Amino acid sequence: xxxxxxxxxxLENLGVNFFxxxxxxxxxxxxxxxxxxxxxxxxxxxxxxxAMAAGAYMAGKVSAVLMQNSGLGTALNTLISxxxxxxxxxxxxxxWRGFEGKDAPEHLVMGETMPQLxxxxxxxxxTLSEPTMMDDLRWVGQTVMKQRIPVALLIKKGIxxxxxx
Amino acid sequence: MRPEQGTMQSRxxxxxxxxxLLTDQPVIICNGFPSREAHKLADRPTxxxxxxxxxxxxxxxxxxxxxxxxxxxxxxxxxxxxLMGMGTLATVGALxxxxxxxxxxxxxxxxxxxxQPTISNVVQLEKVARAAGYVNVERVLDRDDLVYEFKDxxxxxxxxxxxxxxxxxxxxxxxVALEPPAITARFMNAIE
Numbered sequence: 001x002x003x004x005x006x007x008x009x010x011l012e013n014l015g016v017n018f019f020x021x022x023x024x025x026x027x028x029x030x031x032x033x034x035x036x037x038x039x040x041x042x043x044x045x046x047x048x049x050x051a052m053a054a055g056a057y058m059a060g061k062v063s064a065v066l067m068q069n070s071g072l073g074t075a076l077n078t079l080i081s082x083x084x085x086x087x088x089x090x091x092x093x094x095x096w097r098g099f100e101g102k103d104a105p106e107h108l109v110m111g112e113t114m115p116q117l118x119x120x121x122x123x124x125x126x127t128l129s130e131p132t133m134m135d136d137l138r139w140v141g142q143t144v145m146k147q148r149i150p151v152a153l154l155i156k157k158g159i160x161x162x163x164x165x
Numbered sequence: 166m167r168p169e170q171g172t173m174q175s176r177x178x179x180x181x182x183x184x185x186l187l188t189d190q191p192v193i194i195c196n197g198f199p200s201r202e203a204h205k206l207a208d209r210p211t212x213x214x215x216x217x218x219x220x221x222x223x224x225x226x227x228x229x230x231x232x233x234x235x236x237x238x239x240x241x242x243x244x245x246x247x248l249m250g251m252g253t254l255a256t257v258g259a260l261x262x263x264x265x266x267x268x269x270x271x272x273x274x275x276x277x278x279x280x281q282p283t284i285s286n287v288v289q290l291e292k293v294a295r296a297a298g299y300v301n302v303e304r305v306l307d308r309d310d311l312v313y314e315f316k317d318x319x320x321x322x323x324x325x326x327x328x329x330x331x332x333x334x335x336x337x338x339x340x341v342a343l344e345p346p347a348i349t350a351r352f353m354n355a356i357e
Contacts, residue, residue: 018232041231041260043224044252051221052256055193055228058213058353063228081217082225087346148346 001161002130004029008037010133011064014141016091018056020049021066026095026155029162031066046071047078050150054078054088064091069098069110069154072117079150080121089144092152096127099156118152125152128159174308175334176270177202180241182312183268186319187239191229191356194241195222197277199270201338203241210355214341214348220250223257223267230262233356237264237319244271244285251293258298263322267294268315272331280333291328301325 007030011019019034020041021027034040043049046067053063067075072094083090097103098111110117118125124143128136136153144151176199184207193213194200200214215222223240230238247254247269257265269290274280295302301321303314311329318325343351 018228020228042256044256045250047218047221048224048250048253048256051218051224052228052231055225055230056232057228058225058349059229059232059356060353061228061232078218078221082215082221085217085345086349088349 002128002133002159003161004033007133007160008033008039010137011091012039014137015062016064018053018061018063019066020052020056020063021093022046022049022068022071023066024068024095024097026097026157026160026162027066027068027093029160030093046075050075050078050090051082053090054082054086057088057090062091064093066093068095069114070107072114073110076121079123083150084122087148089148090150091140091144092123092150094152094154096154096156114154123150123152125154127154127156130159174311174329174331175336176272176331177206177334177336177338178308179270179311179329179331181206182308183241183315186312186315189355190237190239191226191233191352192239192241193222193226193229195219195243195246197243197245198335198338199241199243200341202336204341205336205338210351213352214343216341216345220246220253222246223250223253226265226267227253227257227260227262229356230265231260234262234264236356237266238262240265240267242267242269243276244269244273244290245275245283247290248283248285248288254294254297254299257324258294261298261300262324265324266315266318267299267324267326269326269328270331271328272333274333276333276335289328291326294326299324299326302328304328304330306330
């Protein structure tokens with residue numbers, strides 16, 4: 001498993017300096033590390049987080065938004081009617097709840113359909129794995145700056161060490 | 166006229182009075198007619214015209230305000246927008262950015278879609294902002310009070326909300342002529 005501080009440091013090395021989002025248990029370790037580093041601005045809804053990140057981007061920051069994949073539904077309109085059409089890059093760190101149907105019922109439909117949903121929205125995405133972490137992050141950084149739209153890195157259970165091992 | 170008795174200003178008149186008091190501050194303007202009217206009244210590179218993402222104007226402004234603490238950031242918002250993104254009042258109230266002024270033009274209707282009623286005639290949005298933690302909150306009806314309170318808020322530490330009751334009149338203003346990516350690029354340059 002990837003240590004949360006290693007992951008956060010890699011994002012900082014990539015230049016990311018504005019983090020916001022809405023928590024998920026799979027992202028708990030990352031958010032704890034971001035809070036320790038005083039880098040995290042909590043939001044109350046995922047669309048708000050995405051809009052706040054857009055404002056920070058326009059003010060010179062490199063921004064990332066953390067969310068559970070259910071939040072993609074909440075943030076959908078903002079992602080397409082703000083980021084996509086205004087060309088505002090944003091790194092989305094999305095936990096993949098409901099992966100392979102092993103989760104609570106409310107996560108199952110999004111867990112199964114998320115890759116298609118992202119494809120339909122034309123949001124480039126990749127799934128994080130421990131051996132490819134540096135390459136995954138490089139790809140995210142390059143894609144987000146080249147295309148100037150949101151790019152998603154999907155994080156499954158057990159990839160990054162969380163609050164509960 | 167639905168809004169409170171004594172309200173004589175249109176949103177465009179109120180907006181024009183505020184724009185006269187602003188120079189190079191970043192201004193985030195909500196979607197619908199407010200963006201079109203601001204664009205027609207005074208198009209400045211420091212204006213960000215939000216054309217979609219209803220409810221998100223104060224969140225965009227909050228991102229700017231947190232990243233540029235030396236600049237006073239203004240939001241031109243509407244009652245329908247505030248109701249849709251009401252959670253952001255709590256985020257602003259909790260984070261307390263001093264450089265944040267939230268102007269709400271309250272006409273009690275969704276004016277851009279045909280004047281369907283909102284619920285701001287029942288729910289006083291400035292009281293919600295106050296409860297959420299905004300530091301300065303004012304509700305104004307006429308132009309003199311509007312100008313006085315806005316000047317005062319420009320001098321004070323925020324976050325502040327100025328709710329101005331306006332009538333339903335809509336200025337004859339076309340869509341914002343700039344393409345969205347050009348709005349982003351121009352705004353970024355202007356507030357650098």
